Amino acid sequence: MRTSWLIAVFVVLLAVVPTARFSGYHLFQMTMVVVYAVAILGLAILTGINGQISLGHGAFYAIGAYTTAILMNSWDVPYWLTLPISALVCAGVGFLVGLPALRLGGLYLALTTFALAVAIPQILKHKLFEDWTGGVQGLVIDKPDAPFGLPLNTDQWLYLFTLGVAVVLYIFAINLTSGRIGRAMRAVRDHAVAAEAMGINLAMLKTRTFAVSAMYTGVAGSLGAIAVAFVAPDSFSVFLSITFFVGLVAGGAASIGGTIVGAVFIEFVPNLADKVSKAAPGAVYGVILIAMMFLMPQGAGGFLHGLWRRVVRLGGK
């Protein structure tokens, strides 16, 4: 109970402080942190909790982003209404990708998803879909204004909207992964034969988990597209998928709270590296990543969890 109050206070602070005090660009960065957190949350459900490795989640992010952009551009669907549609589309694609994943263990699944991520930018550029996707140029979409005459500028409204959607998605994810289904997901990850003997239908559980995971990352893509107000194939290169994977591991794979740390990492560390060395930001990024793995081998999630337990123990005395 005390934990949920603390989290509620944290969320309120997260809503109020940046909105009131941050400039446009910093607020945009915060919006992207929230977007990436949701994307990594999708990956955490699949890879961290269910043990199905995906190196291609950028593909679902791209599909979500394009679904929103195309709906807004070609059909004038309001931005908020594109989210549930994008969720359904991405869940459907995730389910389909999850089917062959049943036959592919561990590293082979990683490679297959990687192939998907490699293919996506080219599919998006393809002539066949150019009328919808805008080809290499991509699509520009309108930034939404605050509704109901709220005294907020576009950046402020976008931040709050994104945060609100994310909070709802996090609550669903916490519910899902902390009960019967979440236990089953972890059981399958840790010992599939035993999990099956306990009555868990592996095929059903894994494909549905894949669908949920793709849905989360896809909705993140939609939120990202709305925030950036632009989609183009080259924003969704394989590097995006690897970046999500980095965020996942940095945050601690199976930790829900860690996904936020992972998102902060992938949003800010590249900038930081760029500031440290204009000549070789990649090298600096690599060093920071390695240092982090040494200092927090369980990822930030494991580290924070340990810290939290120590605080609780001290507080209990």
Place this chain on the structure above:
Amino acid sequence: MPPVDDQPLLRITGVKMRFGGVVALGGVSFDVARGQIRGLIGPNGSGKTTLFNCISGIYRFMEGDILFEGKSLANVPRHEMANIGLGRTFQNVALFRPLSVRDNILVGAHHLAKSGFIANALRLPSVRREDAAAQKRLDDLLDLLDLRGVAETPAGALPFGTQKRVELARALIGDPKLLLLDEPAAGLNHSEVDDLAVMIERVRSHFGCSVLLVEHHMNLVMRVSDKVAALEFGLKIADGTPDEVRAEPEVIRAYLGEPDPELKH
């Protein structure tokens, strides 16, 4: 329906299983009656685990049949076994190592609940009800198997003997009609084996389930079983009460022929 009561809970008839050229089971038959503790002994490699895996669908037997409550298990999907009343433990312990003892045991109750992804994400009242029911069963088992003190510990961090109790609890929470135990005494010391014997009898009286007990450890099997079957090289060489099986020349030969002194009781 009186015929149903005469029917054995489990009937194994002429089950054969080969791995390449190795005949692991060469046509094995025996019954497990309702409420019975049935021992299954035999030297290493005699096919005991293979038979277990044939019952629970991990291997698909090639000939013969296995009937559970009169219905063939030949084509029952593996994830349905718990649902129809088959619970099991594994010879080398198959726990979900990073999960707490509590969560490990609760996974065993998975098939008792029906709520799906959406109900869980929304934490609907039906999910809460199911959770409360599982918690109650869990509470009983933590006491019965003396696991309350380690309920929050990751299963992989526990001593082997405790892990075996966790596995037993995980099988029992699913309310099985037949409990398959594969070498529960392996790796336990003398006093732990004594505790285990008491535990197995308590499990039957408390849960009313039958037990098929595969064991290397002659003492334990002979002590708790109502009837015992003995396997050697995938064939049944004896079947009867513990005393009858103990006196069987074939059994004595099979066991004395083994170098492991633990096997001669």
